[in-house]
Amino acid sequence: MTGQTSSPQNQGTQRPKTRRIVVAGGGPAAHRFADAMHARGLDGWHVTVLTEEAHLPYDRVALSKALTDSAVDLTLGNASMWEHEALDLVTGERVISIDTAARTVATAAGTVYPYDELVVATGSDAARLPIPGAEHVHVYRTLEDVRAINLAIAGLTEKLGRKINAVTIGGGLLGLESAAGTEQLGATPIVINGAPWLMNTQLDEGAGQALGRLIEAKGFTVHGGVFPSEVLSDDGQVTGVLMADGRIIDADIVIVAIGVKPRDELFRGANGPESEGAAPLFDLGPRGGVVISEDCSTQVPGVWAIGEVANFGGMCLGLVAPANTMAEIVADRLHGGVATFPGFDTATKLKLSGVDVASFGDAFARTEHSLEIVYADPARGVYQKIVTTDDAKTLLGGIFVGDATPYTSLRPMLGRELAAEPGAYLTAAGGGEAPETELPDDAILCSCNNVSAGTIRDTVNGCGGCDGNAPVQELGELKGCTRAGTSCGSCVPMLKKLLEGELTKSGVEVSKALCEHIELSRQELFDAIRVLELTSFEEIMAKYGTGAGCDICKPTIANILASQNSAYVLDAGRGTLQDTNDRALANMQKDGTYSVVPRIAGGEITPKKLGVIAAVAEQYGLYTKITGGQRIDMFGARLEQLPEIWKVLVDAGFESGQAYGKSLRTVKSCVGSTWCRFGVQDSVAMAIQLELRYRGLRSPHKLKMGVSGCARECAEARGKDVGVIATADGWNLYVGGNGGATPAHAQLLAKDLDDDTLIKYIDRYFMYYIRTADRLQRTARWQEELDGGIKHVEDVVVHDTLGIAADLEAAMAKHVDTYVDEWADTLKDPERLRRFRSFVNAPDQKDDSITFVPDERGQMRPATAEEKTLAEQQPVLIGSSIPVRARDENEV
Numbered sequence: 001m002t003g004q005t006s007s008p009q010n011q012g013t014q015r016p017k018t019r020r021i022v023v024a025g026g027g028p029a030a031h032r033f034a035d036a037m038h039a040r041g042l043d044g045w046h047v048t049v050l051t052e053e054a055h056l057p058y059d060r061v062a063l064s065k066a067l068t069d070s071a072v073d074l075t076l077g078n079a080s081m082w083e084h085e086a087l088d089l090v091t092g093e094r095v096i097s098i099d100t101a102a103r104t105v106a107t108a109a110g111t112v113y114p115y116d117e118l119v120v121a122t123g124s125d126a127a128r129l130p131i132p133g134a135e136h137v138h139v140y141r142t143l144e145d146v147r148a149i150n151l152a153i154a155g156l157t158e159k160l161g162r163k164i165n166a167v168t169i170g171g172g173l174l175g176l177e178s179a180a181g182t183e184q185l186g187a188t189p190i191v192i193n194g195a196p197w198l199m200n201t202q203l204d205e206g207a208g209q210a211l212g213r214l215i216e217a218k219g220f221t222v223h224g225g226v227f228p229s230e231v232l233s234d235d236g237q238v239t240g241v242l243m244a245d246g247r248i249i250d251a252d253i254v255i256v257a258i259g260v261k262p263r264d265e266l267f268r269g270a271n272g273p274e275s276e277g278a279a280p281l282f283d284l285g286p287r288g289g290v291v292i293s294e295d296c297s298t299q300v301p302g303v304w305a306i307g308e309v310a311n312f313g314g315m316c317l318g319l320v321a322p323a324n325t326m327a328e329i330v331a332d333r334l335h336g337g338v339a340t341f342p343g344f345d346t347a348t349k350l351k352l353s354g355v356d357v358a359s360f361g362d363a364f365a366r367t368e369h370s371l372e373i374v375y376a377d378p379a380r381g382v383y384q385k386i387v388t389t390d391d392a393k394t395l396l397g398g399i400f401v402g403d404a405t406p407y408t409s410l411r412p413m414l415g416r417e418l419a420a421e422p423g424a425y426l427t428a429a430g431g432g433e434a435p436e437t438e439l440p441d442d443a444i445l446c447s448c449n450n451v452s453a454g455t456i457r458d459t460v461n462g463c464g465g466c467d468g469n470a471p472v473q474e475l476g477e478l479k480g481c482t483r484a485g486t487s488c489g490s491c492v493p494m495l496k497k498l499l500e501g502e503l504t505k506s507g508v509e510v511s512k513a514l515c516e517h518i519e520l521s522r523q524e525l526f527d528a529i530r531v532l533e534l535t536s537f538e539e540i541m542a543k544y545g546t547g548a549g550c551d552i553c554k555p556t557i558a559n560i561l562a563s564q565n566s567a568y569v570l571d572a573g574r575g576t577l578q579d580t581n582d583r584a585l586a587n588m589q590k591d592g593t594y595s596v597v598p599r600i601a602g603g604e605i606t607p608k609k610l611g612v613i614a615a616v617a618e619q620y621g622l623y624t625k626i627t628g629g630q631r632i633d634m635f636g637a638r639l640e641q642l643p644e645i646w647k648v649l650v651d652a653g654f655e656s657g658q659a660y661g662k663s664l665r666t667v668k669s670c671v672g673s674t675w676c677r678f679g680v681q682d683s684v685a686m687a688i689q690l691e692l693r694y695r696g697l698r699s700p701h702k703l704k705m706g707v708s709g710c711a712r713e714c715a716e717a718r719g720k721d722v723g724v725i726a727t728a729d730g731w732n733l734y735v736g737g738n739g740g741a742t743p744a745h746a747q748l749l750a751k752d753l754d755d756d757t758l759i760k761y762i763d764r765y766f767m768y769y770i771r772t773a774d775r776l777q778r779t780a781r782w783q784e785e786l787d788g789g790i791k792h793v794e795d796v797v798v799h800d801t802l803g804i805a806a807d808l809e810a811a812m813a814k815h816v817d818t819y820v821d822e823w824a825d826t827l828k829d830p831e832r833l834r835r836f837r838s839f840v841n842a843p844d845q846k847d848d849s850i851t852f853v854p855d856e857r858g859q860m861r862p863a864t865a866e867e868k869t870l871a872e873q874q875p876v877l878i879g880s881s882i883p884v885r886a887r888d889e890n891e892v
Contacts, residue, residue, distance in 0.1 A: 017044060018045065018046050018086075019044060019116040019117065020046050020048070020115050020116045020117075021037070021047045021048070021115065021116065021117045021119060021334070022050065022105055022113050022114075022115035022117075022118050022119070023048065023049040023050065023118075023119045023121055024050055024095040024105060024118065024120045024121065025050070025095075025120065025121035025122040025123055025307070025309075026049055026051020026053060026057050026089070026121075027051075027057060027060060027121060027123045028057060028059065028060055028061075028076060028307070028323060028324075029121040029123065029306045029307030029308075029323040029324070029326065029327050030049055030051065030121040030327075031049075031076045031077060032327035032328070033119055033121065033306060033327035034047055034049055034087060034089075035077055035327075036327055036328050036331035036332075037087075037331050037334070038084060040331055040332075041335075042084065042086040042087065045086060045334075046087075046088075047086065047087050047088070048088045048090065048113060049089045049090065050094075050105075051091055051092075052092065052093065052094035052095075052108075053091065053092075053142065054091050054092055055075070055143060056076070056079055056082070056089065056091075057075070057077075057089075058074035058075055058076055058143060059074045059075075059076055060141075060320075061320050062074050063140070063142075063143070063146050063177070064146075064177045064178075064180065064181050066146045066147065067140075067146040067150055067177075067181035067182075067184075067185070068150070068181050069718070069745065070147050070150050070151075072745065093107045093109060093111065094107055094108045095107055095122075095266060096108050096266075097266065097269055098118065098266050098267075098269070098270045098303070100281060100300050103302065105118065115302070116302065117303075117304065118303045118304065119305075119306060119330055120266060120267075120290070120303065120304065120305045120306075120309060121305075121306050121307045121309065121327075122263040122266060123307055123309060124141075124260035124262050124263055124308040124309065125141065125260060125261055125263055126145070126256070126259075126260060127256075127258050127259045127260060127261050128256065129228070129256050129258065131229055132229075132230045133230050133232060133238075134231060136231055136236065136238050136254065137169075137231055137238075137254040137255065137256045138152065138254070138255045138256070139255070139256050139257070140168075140175075140177070140178045140255055140256070140257040146181070149178075149181075149253070150185065152253055153166065153182060153185045153186070153253060154185070154711070156252050156253060157186060157187070163186060163187065164252035165187065165188050165190055165250050165251050165252050165253075166182035166183075166185075166187035166188065166189055166190065166251070166252070166255065167190045167192060167249060167251040167253070167254045167255070168182065168189070168192070168255045168257060169192045169228055169241070169255070169257070169258060170192075170193065170256065170257040170258040170259070171191050171192075171194075171195065171197075171198040171199065171200070171222070171224065172199055172200075172201060172202075172259065173350065174257040174259075175191060175193070175257040175258070176191070176215070177350075178255050178257045179191050179220060182253075183218075183219065183220070184748065186727070187252075187253070188221070189219065189220045189221070190221045190251070191215075191220060191221070191223070192223045192226070192227075192228055192241065192243075192249065193222065193223065193224045193225075194225070194226070194227045194258075195208075195224065195225065196224050196225040197209050197211075197212060197224060198211050198212050198215075198222065198224070199357065199359075202346075202348050202357075202363065203357070203359060203363070203399055203401065204363065204385070206374065206376055206383050206385070207359075207385065207399045207400075207401045210376065210378065210383035210401045210402060211355065211357060211381075211383075211401050211402075212224065213378065214355045214381040214401070214402060215355060217381065218355070223243070223249065226243050226244055226247075227243070227244045228241045228242065228243055228244070229242050229243060229244045230242040231254050232251075237252075238251055238252060238253060238254050239252075260308065260318050261287075261288055262285075262288040262289035262308055262311070262316045263308075264284060264288050264289055264290055264309055267281075267282040267298075268284065270282060270300075271284075281299065282298055282300060283299055284311070285311035285314060285316065287316070288316065289308075289309055289310060289311030290305045290310060290311060291311045291312075292304075292305050292311065292326075294312075294340040295329060295330075295333050295339070295340060295341070296310065296326045296329050296330050296333070296341055297333075304330045304333075305326075306323060306326035306327050307323040307326060307327075308323065310326060312341060312343070312344070313343060313344070315344055317344045317346065319344070319345070319348075321345045321347070321447045321449075321450070322341075322344050322345060324448060324449055324450065325341060325342075325450050328450065345444075345447045346359075346361075347359065347360035347361070347411055347447055348360070349407055349411075355381075355401070355402065356400065356401070356402060356403060356405075357401050357404065358399070358400040358401075358404040358407040358411075359397075359398070359400075360397055360398055360407070360410075360411050360414060361395070361397025361398065361414045361415075362396040362397035363385075363387065364397075365387045365396070367387070367389070369389070370387050370388065370390065370396055371387065371389070371390055371392055372385055372386075373385065373386045373387075373388065373392075373422040373423055375426040377402075377428065380402065380428075381401070381402045382401065382402035383400070383401040384398075384399070384400050384401075384403065384406070384426045384427070384428050385398055385399045385400075386398045386410070386425055386426065388418070392422055393417045393418060394416065394417055394418070395410060395413050395414055395415065395417075395418055395422075396414070396415070397414070398410055402428070403427060403428040405427050406425045406426070408493050409425075409437040410425060410437075411447070411491075412437075412439050412443040412444055412445050412453065413437060416440065416443065419437055419438070439453035439494075440453065440454075441454025442454060445484060445491055445495060445498065446482075446483070446485060447491075448486075448491075449483040449484060449486065451482050451483060451484040453498060455482055455484075456482060456484060456495065456499070457498070457502055459478060459481050459482050460472050460478065460498075460503065460506075461502060461506060471506075473499075473503060473508065475492075475495070475499055478495065479492075479495070493787075512524075514553055514556060514775065515550055515552040515553045516550070517545045517546050517547045517548075517549055517550055517553050518541075518544055518545045518546075518553050521774070522556060522560075522700070522773070522774050522775045523771065523772045523773070523774070525540075525544065525556075526560050527771070528543075528544060529557075535561065535572070536561075536572060537549070537554070537557055537558070540557055549577075552775070554577040555578060555582070556775045557577060558574050558577035558578050558582070559698055559699075559700070559775075562574075562698035563697075563699065563770050565814075565818065566696065566815060566819055566820060568820075568832075569698075569822065570582075570583065570826075570832065570835065571832075581660035581661070582660060582661055583835070584639060584642065584660070584835075584836070585642070585656065585823060585826065586637070586642055586659075586660055587659055589635060589636075592850060593636050593637055593850055593862070594637045594638070594642060595633050595634060595635045595636075595659065596616075596622070596634040596637050596642070596645055596646070596649070597632075597633050597634070597656075597657040597659035598613070598631070598649050598654035598655065599631070599654065599655050599656065599657040599658075599691070599695065600631045600632065600657070601667065601688040601691040601692055601695075602630070602667055602669045602685075602687035602688040602691060602707075603631070603668065603669055603684075603687070604688060608652075609652060609653065609654065612648065612649065612652040613632050613634070613649075615648075616645055616648050616649065617634050620634075620636070620637060620641055620644075620645060621636065621852070621860060622636045623635040623636050623859045623860055623861060624859070628668075629665055629666030629704065630666060630668050630669070631657055631659075636852060636860060636862075638850060639836055643826065643827060643833050643836050646823045649823075650827060655821035655823065655824060656821055656823045658696060658822070661698065661702075662698060662699055662700065662701055662702055662776075663696060663697055663698045663699060663702065663703065664691070664695055664697050664702075664703045664704075664705070665702050665703065665704050666691070666704060666705070667687040667688075667690045667691035667694075667704075667705040667706065667707060668687070668704070668706040668707070668715045668720070669684050669686070669687035669688075669707045669708070669709075669715050670683050670684075670707075670708055670709050670710075670714035670715045671683070672684050672685070672686075672709030673726075676709060678709075678710045678712055679709035679710050679726070680710050680727065680728050681709055681710075681726030681727075681731065682709070683708055683709035683724075683726060684707075684709075686707050686724060686731070686755070687706075687707040687715075689755075690705055690707065690759070690762070691705070693759065693816055694762075694766065696819045696820075696821075696822070697766065697770075698770075699766070699770045700769070700774065700775055700776060700777050700782075701773075701776055701777060701778045701779075703766070704720045704721050704739075705717075705721065705722045705723070706718075706719070706720040706722075706723050707724045707725075707726075708723075708725045708726060709726045710725075710726055711725060711726075711727070717737075718745050718746045719737050719739055719743065719746070720737050720746060721735070721736070721737060721738065721778070721779040721780075722735055722737075722766070722779075723735075723737055723746045724758065727752055730751075730754050730755075731753045731754075731755075731758045732748060732750070732751050732752065732753075733750045733751075733753060733758060733761055734746035734747060734749065735747060735749045735765055735779065735790075735793060736779045736780045736782075736784075736790070736793075737779075737780065738778045738779065738780040744780035744784075747783070747790045749761065749765070749790070749794055749797065749798065750794075750798055761797050761798065763808060763809050763812040763813075764805055764808045764809060764812075765797050766812065767808040767809075768793075768796055768797065768804075769782060771808075850862075851863040851867070853867050
């Protein structure tokens with residue numbers, strides 16, 4: 001639970017045997033410790049986490065997401081964990097002192113918390129610049145920091161009426177993340193780095209220079225090998241940065257990301273003034289941080305330190321992997337274990353504005369007699385290096401820039417003999433894919449969560465994991481059980497590969513077959529049908545299938561056929577292949593009735609058409625509701641009423657909204673520049689154009705789109721499969737967003753597009769998805785599983801690396817040219833209308849089992865079983881309301 005709920009002085013007094021743990025700090029390390037205690041069992045423990053921030057613990061590794069999207073939720077884990085009675089989270093409570101004799105901590109609010117065990121996870125602060133004008137800069141450390149940067153850039157852009165210069169001081173991990181974020185927010189990114197090359201802590205000179213060339217090619221300006229001496233300003237507004245060599249770099253906003261310093265003031269305060277001459281309670285490192293032993297304990301019994309405040313081997317490190325490991329070790333020790341901290345894993349992998357960068361192990365070849373095997377291509381901005389022992393057998397480290405493909409398989413092999421000669425792993429040299437690597441059981445596959453390959457194998461084979469001896473055969477379940485792949489995600493390709501390998505060894509065939517009747521995958525089947533121009537289920541089954549088909553392959557084939565031509569979906573035997581909703585061209589509801597959803601493109605509708613909908617709803621006694629996609633849904637229509645209703649609607653100019661199909665549903669829009677004072681483009685016109693272009697487009701799953709007229713994003717475009725957001729220079733295109741049970745934000749594909757280019761890219765994106773996605777696979781999951789993810793999508797859609805852009809555009813043009821409204825087509829043909837009868841042998845008979853009752857808001861709803869029984873005793877007309885007895889005021 002969040003917030004203080006009991007008197008700290010009395011915590012645990014009602015249960016004398018309960019041991020009290022206080023955690024000072026609420027960052028990722030504190031969260032991981034609480035989660036580890038929760039997972040091991042809290043019997044006999046009470047954990048209180050004190051965090052000075054107002055938020056639940058959040059993922060600092062993903063701060064760059066919050067910089068570009070202020071609404072993103074970075075909350076770690078499941079918030080329901082904090083509802084456990086033995087686990088309290090108190091926000092807005094900063095610990096300011098430790099009394100080791102009394103075993104208490106005091107907070108800035110004056111509250112005193114007693115403890116039996118104290119875990120200090122106060123993390124670190126952003127390092128500051130000791131130069132004039134530093135009071136005008138931003139730092140990049142907390143959620144508040146990045147949100148302030150976001151607001152500042154938006155405000156300055158609007159105020160100055162131009163693209164602003166965003167200077168980031170610091171060319172390390174945080175600095176480059178910050179600069180990339182400012183670029184995404186529309187600013188001109190400028191990086192000042194005191195070292196001669198970027199990321200000099202992780203990369204050698206060759207790699208750093210390759211990285212510099214790559215990001216400069218993307219519009220970044222880099223000033224290396226020189227330090228700033230003053231931040232210039234005019235009446236509080238930053239104007240530039242004065243460099244040590246006398247140059248002035250123009251700037252509108254300055255962000256400092258030069259590193260972090262441990263927040264060890266609690267330990268310094270507990271040590272007391274140095275003038276007293278007493279031996280300090282806690283040992284501190286020369287550069288800060290409290291010294292810990294291999295069990296993560298400090299010199300004072302009962303006091304532990306984890307994360308960035310902990311100094312081990314003379315180092316404090318701001319990486320998530322060692323912080324997680326320390327948290328697990330303390331939890332293990334408190335439960336009687338003997339786990340020890342193995343030292344810092346400094347491996348780093350990131351994608352910066354589409355550029356892959358990775359470094360691990362002894363990347364600088366400091367080991368005596370080590371060998372460096374290097375491939376460098378300055379023209380392409382590619383640099384790959386592997387460091388080995390002098391016999392070229394044992395892997396010691398590596399660096400990859402521009403192409404980090406080998407990192408995934410090499411990283412777990414650190415300190416082990418390679419399966420092939422080192423040069424074979426330098427994939428950028430043109431030697432093909434890296435050699436297959438069989439990971440030993442003790443190799444760490446996921447360094448963020450310290451998960452070994454053996455743990456993965458045991459979980460897959462049913463020797464461990466969440467359900468004891470139950471084998472795990474799905475990637476998502478494997479990630480949930482082991483935590484592998486749930487932090488930075490760089491190990492997911494290897495995790496998936498290991499899963500499939502173990503399943504194959506166990507005799508479990510890793511098949512991509514569509515179903516038991518068709519051995520081809522959906523993508524393979526789609527291509528076969530397209531190339532051979534097959535048009536019927538019978539043709540397809542005769543060539544590629546066996547048997548009569550099933551509930552998987554029948555609707556999938558129907559969907560593929562509908563995706564490739566605009567023929568009426570229920571003709572030529574295709575009607576029997578469809579799902580219930582497609583067969584009725586309407587959504588079936590819980591009581592057997594159907595809903596009617598006419599298309600209202602972009603949410604724009606005339607008063608006259610509103611009147612038609614109102615008249616239809618009144619005539620047929622339908623329940624009406626405005627949907628989340630800006631349409632009007634009418635519920636309660638019987639099957640035989642659908643043609644009658646749709647005739648009225650079609651005659652009034654409406655067409656099917658296809659709410660029943662795996663196809664385009666809606667294109668949501670705000671009012672845009674026509675009415676809104678903030679709008680910069682006509683979002684309504686664009687939404688209508690897109691909806692009329694892609695209406696009726698059948699796909700592996702439903703499709704939703706959104707168009708926002710400005711960056712305020714009122715149409716929630718980034719929650720859609722395709723989102724379009726207006727800019728002063730055109731449109732930004734986002735792809736792969738989904739709501740539902742596993743929501744995903746759409747990712748930026750291209751910026752500042754004109755209308756024609758925007759539509760061209762959407763054409764390509766949709767058609768590539770339709771051709772290659774699995775059955776019932778949403779765009780977000782499809783995009784995630786593509787090798788290369790959004791970068792692959794960009795390569796295909798924007799850069800046409802596969803050479804299929806013209807073909808994809810032609811396929812979409814064919815769909816647009818041949819589109820016909822399904823309900824208009826249905827009404828023209830008496831044979832088609834025969835489908836819409838409740839009883840085949842009695843076409844005029846109504847379904848008397850359908851009964852409605854009035855709801856509490858003046859409309860009708862389906863009757864409950866109890867109400868239906870009452871209706872049978874008191875017969876009424878179908879579709880009319882029945883009396884419902886009044887409930888006693890005490891009745892639930």
